[in-house]
Amino acid sequence: MAAEDGSVPAFVRVKHSVRIIAADPENREKGLAYVVQVVLEEFGRVSRREILAIQDYPKRGIYDITFDGEGIYRSFVGILEECPNDPRLGGFKIVPHFAEEEKFLVVKSYSPFVPLKEIEAVLSRYCKKLVFSGKILNELGIWTSKYRFKAVFEKGVFPPARFRLGTVNIDCFFNGMPEFCKRCRLYGHVTDGCVRCQNCGKDGHEVKSCSVPKKCNFCLQEGHLYAGCPQRKAKEEKPKGNAGKLPVQVEPTTESSGEEASAGKASQGKLAVKRKKVEKKGKQKPEVSATVETVETMVVESLSRGERLYNFFKEKSNPEIQAALSDWSDEDEYDYLAKCINETPEKKDIRKKVLDYMRSLK
Numbered sequence: 001m002a003a004e005d006g007s008v009p010a011f012v013r014v015k016h017s018v019r020i021i022a023a024d025p026e027n028r029e030k031g032l033a034y035v036v037q038v039v040l041e042e043f044g045r046v047s048r049r050e051i052l053a054i055q056d057y058p059k060r061g062i063y064d065i066t067f068d069g070e071g072i073y074r075s076f077v078g079i080l081e082e083c084p085n086d087p088r089l090g091g092f093k094i095v096p097h098f099a100e101e102e103k104f105l106v107v108k109s110y111s112p113f114v115p116l117k118e119i120e121a122v123l124s125r126y127c128k129k130l131v132f133s134g135k136i137l138n139e140l141g142i143w144t145s146k147y148r149f150k151a152v153f154e155k156g157v158f159p160p161a162r163f164r165l166g167t168v169n170i171d172c173f174f175n176g177m178p179e180f181c182k183r184c185r186l187y188g189h190v191t192d193g194c195v196r197c198q199n200c201g202k203d204g205h206e207v208k209s210c211s212v213p214k215k216c217n218f219c220l221q222e223g224h225l226y227a228g229c230p231q232r233k234a235k236e237e238k239p240k241g242n243a244g245k246l247p248v249q250v251e252p253t254t255e256s257s258g259e260e261a262s263a264g265k266a267s268q269g270k271l272a273v274k275r276k277k278v279e280k281k282g283k284q285k286p287e288v289s290a291t292v293e294t295v296e297t298m299v300v301e302s303l304s305r306g307e308r309l310y311n312f313f314k315e316k317s318n319p320e321i322q323a324a325l326s327d328w329s330d331e332d333e334y335d336y337l338a339k340c341i342n343e344t345p346e347k348k349d350i351r352k353k354v355l356d357y358m359r360s361l362k
Contacts, residue, residue, distance in 0.1 A: 016052070016073040017066040017097040025061030030091055032056055035063050043088045044076040070176075073097075102129075103174045105149040105159070106136070111168040112145045112334070118165055118218060118232065119147070123172075126159040128152045140341060140350065142322050145334075160185045164217045166226040306361035314355055321354065333361070 020035055036054070040046045050072045055064040067073040077096050107119060116132070124130050129152040136146040151174075153159070159172050161180035178187045184196040195203050200212040213222045219231045226232075303311075313321055328334040340353045 014064075014066055014097060016068075016070055017064060018073075018076065019095045019097075020063040020065060021093045021095070022061030022063075023091045023093070025059060027091065031058060032063065035065075035092075038088050039092065039094075040065065040076075043083075043086055044079055046072060046076055101152065103151050103153065103176075104133075105130075105151045106173045107147045107149065108171045108173075109145050109147075109168060110170065112143070114165050114168050114170065116147065119170060122163060122165070122170075122218070123149065123151070123159050126154055126157050128154055138338070138341060140318075140322060142325055142338075142341065144338065158187060161187065166217070304362055306359045309361060310355055310359035313358060318351060321351070325354070 020039060022030055024030075032054070036048070036051075040051065041048070046067065050068050051065065052068040053066045055066075056062070067076065080094055080096075105123070107123070109119065120130060120132065129150075131150040133148040133150055135143050136148055138144050151159075158177065159174075161177065162169055162171050162182055162185045164170065179190055180187045181189050181191050181194045181196075183191045183194045184198055184201070186196070197203070197205055197210050198207045199210040199214060214225065215222050216224055216226050216229045218226050218229045224230070313324070325334075325337055328337065337354060337357060340357055341350055344350045344353050
């Protein structure tokens with residue numbers, strides 16, 4: 001439908017669309033009918049039922065075409081790339097909605113300690129453009145060990161569905177990704193029945209019997225592995241993003257005081273008992289009988305790691321617990337804690353669930 005006032009809006013970001021611009025808007029022989037019958041149907045092999053909408057501005061010689069699906073759009077753009085100088089396109093300029101289609105790329109690292117810079121270095125091999133968009137947090141504001149990127153892939157290339165850095169698996173997800181094999185990390189088939197060697201990429205043998213020397217899975221060179229790769233920086237850089245690295249509180253540390261004889265405070269850790277020998281000037285040593293000290297020591301020694309963690313965190317606020325969980329050092333425990341959080345429907349029950357799990361640790 002033609003715009004009544006002759007004005008032309010900016011080419012808004014509408015998916016599956018192209019803009020066709022006539023060099024000479026006054027040439028009525030190459031108006032809307034020519035665009036549909038010759039440019040779209042004859043040249044682009046697009047039927048009218050495959051055209052979702054046409055927004056035309058004839059006074060300016062501009063036609064915005066939206067196709068009925070991504071497949072039709074890609075087919076037309078593919079023909080245009082193969083035959084950009086076709087005589088039927090004479091006098092027209094055709095601009096795809098996305099000259100280079102941008103994808104949202106979600107990357108999950110199975111260890112939160114893999115440097116972001118190294119993940120970006122691997123992904124950049126497959127992308128013309130890669131922009132870090134931030135960390136992905138759960139409903140409690142805790143990082144999920146996932147990153148989000150905006151990416152433009154190299155033509156005909158996708159980033160690997162899974163790759164490794166050292167011993168850590170890293171998965172990639174994006175809209176429209178083909179089926180892939182988690183065993184060999186290649187597209188086009190699934191894991192069942194895959195016999196491809198994960199080291200050399202050839203069929204017929206397992207990786208353990210492969211005669212090809214192993215390569216570093218960061219720089220892809222022989223002669224060293226990931227841990228000794230010279231291209232890696234000596235110091236890991238902190239990941240960028242709004243949710244920065246949070247401080248960790250792992251082991252409780254309590255200062256000695258004259259009130260430590262109470263069983264509740266003594267249960268916070270062995271360190272409190274050892275520090276009773278270190279006194280500051282001006283403080284009196286509390287009088288505690290030998291019998292009480294013996295009983296107290298036995299209670300402290302019998303506490304498990306889980307009990308000490310529970311006693312330490314039970315009085316902490318939710319933000320303090322979140323800060324500690326974000327850098328939890330044990331990967332299995334971290335995964336289970338994340339599972340507890342995700343599977344607990346009521347937010348008010350999440351704190352109890354997390355503390356109960358801490359208490360159960362040995």
